Amino acid sequence: MKTLDFLHLDKKNTQPVVEGLQQLLADYQVFYTNLRDYHWNVTGHGFFTLHEQFEKMYVDVATKIDEIAERILMLGGTPESRYSQYLQRTRLGEVSDVRCGTDAVDGLLDMLGAIIAEQRRLIKTAEAADDAVTVDMLTGYLASQEKLVWIFVAFSTMACCK
Numbered sequence: 001m002k003t004l005d006f007l008h009l010d011k012k013n014t015q016p017v018v019e020g021l022q023q024l025l026a027d028y029q030v031f032y033t034n035l036r037d038y039h040w041n042v043t044g045h046g047f048f049t050l051h052e053q054f055e056k057m058y059v060d061v062a063t064k065i066d067e068i069a070e071r072i073l074m075l076g077g078t079p080e081s082r083y084s085q086y087l088q089r090t091r092l093g094e095v096s097d098v099r100c101g102t103d104a105v106d107g108l109l110d111m112l113g114a115i116i117a118e119q120r121r122l123i124k125t126a127e128a129a130d131d132a133v134t135v136d137m138l139t140g141y142l143a144s145q146e147k148l149v150w151i152f153v154a155f156s157t158m159a160c161c162k
């Protein structure tokens with residue numbers, strides 16, 4: 001007995017959705033770790049704001065990671081859990097030696113942009129599979145991330161701390 005048998009989704013059409021969710025899972029896992037790095041290591045101008053904001057974001061990303069992994073399970077897949085595989089798969093790089101807040105915000109916007117683009121692609125794939133739940137989940141992510149991008153672009157107009 002499989003969950004997918006009861007969801008009235010076509011297994012063949014759902015497979016690319018699972019693949020896309022695995023990609024997103026890898027991206028979010030690396031994004032999470034990068035946000036922890038920013039939270040710990042960014043200093044100087046904007047420290048109080050950014051330190052708190054990065055924590056809020058990695059807590060939110062941890063929730064999304066679990067939602068994505070569980071969606072993979074509902075669709076009949078097995079979520080990848082090996083960090084070595086995430087690193088091979090993700091399009092995001094690991095961050096290191098970022099100390100200036102504005103550099104961190106630039107890096108954050110690049111990562112968010114890559115995740116947003118990935119989600120837009122995956123929404124189209126999920127629509128083609130009649131997978132309204134994945135579409136809805138990712139659309140919800142986009143709504144809050146578009147606002148975050150606006151907030152961080154506004155923040156990045158501040159003078160650099162260098």
Ligand SMILES: [Fe+2]
Pocket residue numbers: 039055
């Ligand atoms: Fe902390």
